[in-house]
Amino acid sequence: MPVELTTLDDCALLRLNRPEALNALSFGVLKEISDALTEVAIWKVRALIVTGAGEKAFCAGADIKELGGRPLIDCKRGAELGQAAFAKLDRLPFASIAAINGFAFGGGLELALACTFRLGTPSVKLGLPEIKLGLIPGYGGTQRLPRLIGEARAMEMIMLGRTVVAEEAARIGLLHRIVEGNVVDAALAFAHEFSSYSLLAQQFAREAVSRALDVPIHEGLKIEADLSTLAYGTADALEGMSAFTEKRKPEFKDA
Numbered sequence: 001m002p003v004e005l006t007t008l009d010d011c012a013l014l015r016l017n018r019p020e021a022l023n024a025l026s027f028g029v030l031k032e033i034s035d036a037l038t039e040v041a042i043w044k045v046r047a048l049i050v051t052g053a054g055e056k057a058f059c060a061g062a063d064i065k066e067l068g069g070r071p072l073i074d075c076k077r078g079a080e081l082g083q084a085a086f087a088k089l090d091r092l093p094f095a096s097i098a099a100i101n102g103f104a105f106g107g108g109l110e111l112a113l114a115c116t117f118r119l120g121t122p123s124v125k126l127g128l129p130e131i132k133l134g135l136i137p138g139y140g141g142t143q144r145l146p147r148l149i150g151e152a153r154a155m156e157m158i159m160l161g162r163t164v165v166a167e168e169a170a171r172i173g174l175l176h177r178i179v180e181g182n183v184v185d186a187a188l189a190f191a192h193e194f195s196s197y198s199l200l201a202q203q204f205a206r207e208a209v210s211r212a213l214d215v216p217i218h219e220g221l222k223i224e225a226d227l228s229t230l231a232y233g234t235a236d237a238l239e240g241m242s243a244f245t246e247k248r249k250p251e252f253k254d255a
Contacts, residue, residue, distance in 0.1 A: 001017060001032075002016065002017055002018045002026075002028070002029050002032060003015070003016060003017065003029060003032035003033055003036050004017050005036045005039065005040060007043075007045065008049065008184070008188055009188060009192075010045060010046045010047075010191075010192075010195060011045055011046055011047045011048065011049055011188060011191050011195070012040045012043055012045045012047070012048045012049070013048075013049045013051070013184065014033070014036055014037075014040070014048060014049070014050045014051075015050075015051050015052065015053055016029070016033075016050075016051070016052040016053060016058075016059055017053040018053070019052075019053045019054035019056070019057075021060070021063070022054075022056060022057040022059070022060035023052040023053060023054070023057050023058065023059040023060060023108070024059065024060045024061060024062065024063040024064075025059060025061060025062050025063060025082070025107040025108070025111070026063040026066055027063075027066060027078060027081060029063075030081050030082050030085050031081070031085075033085045033086075033111075034081075034084065034085035034088060037085065037088035037089065037092070038088065040092070041088070041091070041092055041093065045094065046094055046191065046195035046196075046199070047094050047095050047096065047097060047191040047194075047195050048089075048092060048094060048095075048096040048097070049096075049097050049099050049184060049187045049188065049191065050096060050097065050098050050099065050111065050112075050115055051098075051099040051100075051101060051183065051184050051187070052100075052101060052102070052108075054101070054102070055101055055102060056101075056102045056103075057101070057102040057103050057104075057108070058098070058099075058100040058101050058102055058103065058104040058108055058112065058124070059104055059105075059107065059108025059109075059111060059112075060103070060105055060106070060108060061105045061106025061107040061108045061109075061129075062082075062106055062107045062139075064133075078138070079138035079139065082107060082110070082138060082139030082140070083138075083139055083140050086110060086111055086114035086139055086140055087114070087140075089114045089115055089116075090114070090210065093199060093203060094195075094199055094202065095116040095117065095191075095194065095202060095206065096114075096115040096116045096117070097115060097116065097117045097118070097119060097187045097190060097191060098111070098112035098115040098117070098118045098119070099119055099183040099184050099186070099187035100112055100118060100119065100120035100121070100124050100126070100175075100183065101120075101121060101124070101183045102121075102123070102124065102125075103124065103125040103126070103127075103163075104124065104125075104126050104127075105125075105126075105127050105128070105129055105163075106127075106128060106129060106130055106137065106141075107137075107139045109126050109127065109128055109141065110128075110137060110139040110140050110141045110144070111139070112126075113140065113141065113144040113145060113148065114140060114144065116206065117176050117190065118174065118175050118176055119175065119176060119177050119178075119179050119183060119186055119187050119190060120166050120169065120175045120177075120178060120179070120183065121166065121178070121179060121180070121183050122166050122167075122178055122180070123166065124165070124166045124169070124175070125163050125164070125165055126163065126164050126165075126169050126174060126175075127157065127161065127162060127163035127164065128141045128145065128157055128158050128161065129161040129163070130158075130161070131158065131159060131160070131161040132161045136158065137158065141158070142154075142158060145157065145158065147213050148173060148174065149172045149173050149174055150172075153172055166178045176190075177190065196252070197252065198234065198236035198237075198240070198252040198254060199252075199254040200231070200234050200236055200254055200255070201231055201234070201236060201237070204227040204228070204230060204231050205227075207223075207227060208220075208223055208224050208227045208228075211223050212224070234255065235253060235255045236250075236252045236253060236254065236255060239251060239252060239253070240252070
């Protein structure tokens with residue numbers, strides 16, 4: 001199967017399994033990713049880890065041999081397919097972590113950008129090289145990258161098709177952490193740093209931050225106040241505050 005969906009401890013693991021093709025994103029693979037994200041959304045897990053099979057590549061990007069010679073309407077539908085698939089990561093009831101092994105180019109980096117967090121080994125290479133083919137990113141790269149690292153840096157990466165390595169990626173905020181050893185094990189350990197917290201509170205936090213990027217600060221503060229108020233109304237908030245005063249570990253029920 002080119003897309004494998006399994007569990008790993010209290011997390012789900014989505015693995016691209018086309019190492020012979022450097023885990024490239026054919027249109028069939030994009031559809032399988034979309035279906036897998038629909039399925040995992042109802043699983044009782046605490047986080048999703050996304051990775052690629054093998055040590056060479058997280059994902060090499062789009063399957064180039066599928067891209068040429070298509071009517072323009074099919075080109076647009078292809079972009080919309082990738083965008084819709086990756087957008088499902090935003091709607092998951094739990095956070096997602098891109099465990100990047102090797103390189104992530106084009107659609108592979110766009111998949112990682114759509115995740116909540118990104119971890120990579122010291123040897124990772126990240127880039128959006130579509131400009132070198134006379135194209136531009138089509139699966140969300142032009143929108144998510146500037147929101148993440150700023151307009152100037154994103155413009156340089158996209159317009160020059162420039163590859164960045166792990167150290168620079170961490171410095172500019174493209175990677176959250178550089179990790180040694182098995183990147184999936186590192187991602188699982190990272191997930192355990194937040195997975196015991198209330199999923200409801202995590203959802204409110206993710207929504208508040210993501211919506212803040214699209215509105216003026218005074219509107220963002222209203223969003224924060226609304227979501228903060230909703231958080232106060234949960235049983236988890238009562239449990240968390242009670243546990244604090246009673247000097248014990250809270251037992252959140254996601255309610």
